[in-house]
Amino acid sequence: MVIRYRKLRAILWTALCWQCVSSTLTSNTILQNTTHVSQNAARQTLAEVSFAERTSVDNLLENYAKAKDRLTQLLRHDYGNEYYAMIFEPGSSRGRTVIQPPGGFDVLSNSWDRLKARIMIKLIDVLRSPTPQPFVWATGGHSSAAGHGNFYDESYTAVLTRNVKQIFEAVGMQFIGRNYAMGGSDAAPEAAWCNEEIFGTDLDVLVWDYGMTDGRDVSKMAMYCYRAALNPSKPACIALHCGKPSQQPRASALRTLEQLGATVLISNENVLEQCMDAIPESQGISDYELQKMPLYVRHFKCGGLVESGDPYCGAEKYNHTDCTQRKFMAKWHQGWRFHALHGNLMALFLTELVGDALQSLKDSTQSLEDLQKDLIREENERYDLLTTSPLPTYFEDMVKDRGDLQLEHIFKSPNFCHTARVPAEIRHKGILTGGPPGDLFHYDEGVPEGQARNVENDSEFMWLVQDPTTRQKCDIPLNLDNKDYFYVKGMDGKKKLILPNDAEVSEYGRGQTPIGLIAMCLSVCDWGKCPKGDVQIEQYEQNEGTIEINGQKVTGFTKIGRCSFLRHGDGHYFTPNSDFQV
CATH class of the missing domain: 3.40.50.1110 (SGNH hydrolase)
Incomplete structure (x- = not known):
């Protein structure tokens, strides 16, 4: 898969599948253990x-x-x-x-x-x-x-x-x-x-x-x-x-x-x-009575409002023992x-x-061996029923103007997903980048965004880039979710992604020949405010960037939610190369 942009910046939030390409990003580092919570x-x-x-x-x-x-x-x-x-x-x-x-x-x-x-x-x-x-x-x-x-x-x-x-x-x-x-x-x-x-x-x-x-x-x-x-x-x-x-x-x-x-x-x-x-009221009682209340119900409800209101339910909603200026302590979060x-x-x-x-x-009156065999057989029979039954009708409205897209392929067939988001097992295990296995806190974090923006990428592949917007510094682990992404900018020229890589085939392959249906999920700009030069689907449709699949130019897109299926002149299905890759 070759991608070229004429704009200065584009984020391909790509978790690419055989039938679907989607993207994501995430990264980083967290320690362990934390709070005043008594359940240590x-x-x-x-x-x-x-x-x-x-x-x-x-x-x-x-x-x-x-x-x-x-x-x-x-x-x-x-x-x-x-x-x-x-x-x-x-x-x-x-x-x-x-x-x-x-x-x-x-x-x-x-x-x-x-x-x-x-x-x-x-x-x-x-x-x-x-x-x-x-x-x-x-x-x-x-x-x-x-x-x-x-x-x-x-x-x-x-x-x-x-x-x-x-x-x-x-x-x-x-x-x-x-x-x-x-x-x-x-x-x-x-x-x-x-x-x-x-x-x-x-x-x-x-x-x-x-x-x-x-x-x-x-x-x-x-x-x-x-x-x-x-x-x-x-x-x-x-x-x-x-x-x-x-x-x-x-x-x-x-x-x-x-x-x-x-x-x-x-x-x-x-x-x-x-x-x-059943949570008791913290409003209208003395400080002495408040202090006698167990910690897990104290300051939980004030005036009928959960985690809000006076005297302290709003102020004590979050744990203030450390990193008191951390992000996301919003009213809509619990x-x-x-x-x-x-x-x-x-x-x-x-x-x-x-x-x-x-x-x-x-x-049970059965032997454990016979009982287990029956339970496994019943589970497999339900799985077979699911895979052989027609799709639920409410899936039909999720993809408009499908053309040659087959719903069975979109919703039922297995796929590979080349996703940059974390937390994700594909990142933690080193499968995405071919690195050594890691864990929730240790994995290939990719290239810092500042470097990706300002330094020319002299490799033939798109960079895996850290999204800095949700990362926080604290000795105690905070949120682990980060929308990392695959990235190419105007000065980089053509860059590639190979889907699936050998590690993905080994981990997720089921011995089936790929059909070449690809979906792409671009990164979502916070609050819909994309930076100058960002390339989204609308810019592709105006020829402000180009995508090729094994030498075949992408000429259009069919949207499904935040993702889009790639299209060429004759339809949605691209021909894999001799290694069954795009």
């Missing part, structure tokens, strides 16, 4: 139980009960006995009601049971092997889901990970939480197409938390969860924070996917509202108490699921 590692981490202590279902049930009691005591300490009962256990655990199947619990083969079955499969492996079985939860979402304004370890995904970790360790499993939410992003098409490269191919749960950016466009959530279900690891997709006005249409779309075989769940907005209603509450609710949800899985194992 010493309190929540249960040492991994030995293999001898988990060789029977009864052993696991005993270990689970002890770990669940420790989690309960932790929450009672943080919220106080009175408020714990009101918020988390008003008669029964909120973990049983805060997340639900879109069609309800009475539906045969509902998604609660499907996710429970997945945990049962892993628990049977636990009983056979001394190696802990991983359970991977990844959060996709907008800036609030990323925890903007807070320390990274205060996000609800971090709270969930710390507090539910002991439950999974008690039964021989390793809980892995990934907060890969990205400020200012929506669920589709880019994140949907790129879910393997961003979130991973080892997922058990992928969260949709894009309500603020997707708005009422239910099709974006549907595409995101549909593509998640096609991930080789067959994860559950959980839609969080939908908002009451959008609860029913989102549940309806997810129910369609559930009927097609996907495992999909949705947060119960009524339960979330009841939890918030503070640390909100994240703690919702992370703890998710921890209770998973705790109940693990308990159900253990009880189902105990109650």
Whole structure:
């Protein structure tokens, strides 16, 4: 792929796929651990139980009960006995009601049971092997889901990970939480197409938390969860924070996917509202009474307003122990108490699921081997149903004037995604740039933007460039999401991207011949204000830049959301070279 611009600056936010090209960027550096939050590692981490202590279902049930009691005591300490009962256990655990199947619990083969079955499969492996079985939860979402304004370890995904970790360790499993939410992003098409490269191919749960950016466009959530279900690891997709006005249409779309075989769940907005209603008032009481309130409910609600109002709810919304001038402490972002509450609710949800899985194992009359075979067979049958069923009709309106574009290719077929955004597994593992494997905090960060703007690129390839707008300096990790990008400027002349590279084929290839359908996602300018010289699709259409695919000139674009399919004179499908690359 060769790109030439006549303008001075263009950002190609490109995560290129075989059928879709999309781009992204991110980078950088963060340490670990942080806050005044009382749930520190010493309190929540249960040492991994030995293999001898988990060789029977009864052993696991005993270990689970002890770990669940420790989690309960932790929450009672943080919220106080009175408020714990009101918020988390008003008669029964909120973990049983805060997340639900879109069609309800009475539906045969509902998604609660499907996710429970997945945990049962892993628990049977636990009983056979001394190696802990991983359970991977990844959060996709907008800036609030990323925890903007807070320390990274205060996000609800971090709270969930710390507090539910002991439950999974008690039964021989390793809980892995990934907060890969990205400020200012929506669920589709880019994140949907790129879910393997961003979130991973080892997922058990992928969260949709894009309500603020997707708005009422239910099709974006549907595409995101549909593509998640096609991930080789067959994860559950959980839609969080939908908002009451959008609860029913989102549940309806997810129910369609559930009927097609996907495992999909949705947060119960009524339960979330009841939890918030149970938060005590901090307004109208004495300072002495305020100081007696547990930290996790003190200054949470003032005059009926959550994280707002006097005396201190607005002022104490964010943690001011360090880096007090950090970015993104905005009114539309949630503070640390909100994240703690919702992370703890998710921890209770998973705790109940693990308990159900253990009880189902105990109650089963089958041998563990036969039971596991049946559960795996049923999961594969649902996956086959999903891949062979016609596409949901609401996808048809996402691409206008399709020409020769085939919807099955756009929404169902596998693709490669060459994305620069971080956090992303493709960056952390060194797959994007061919470097050594790293991790969340250590990876090839690319070229600083200042250098990219002012220094001529004398290589034949586009530079991977750091976006500086969201990076912050603090000894305690803040937000990790950065919109890095691929870049070429006027003085550079022609520059290339090769898609896919050898590492991408090795990691994400499925042995299928590429069909040469390419989509491109340009970087989004903050608040729509692009710098002088920036080249967007409109400038391409006015011949202010050129793109070639294996010598074939791109002559037009077909938009889908923030991305565009590339077109030549005879249609959208380009011919790969002898190495099946563009």
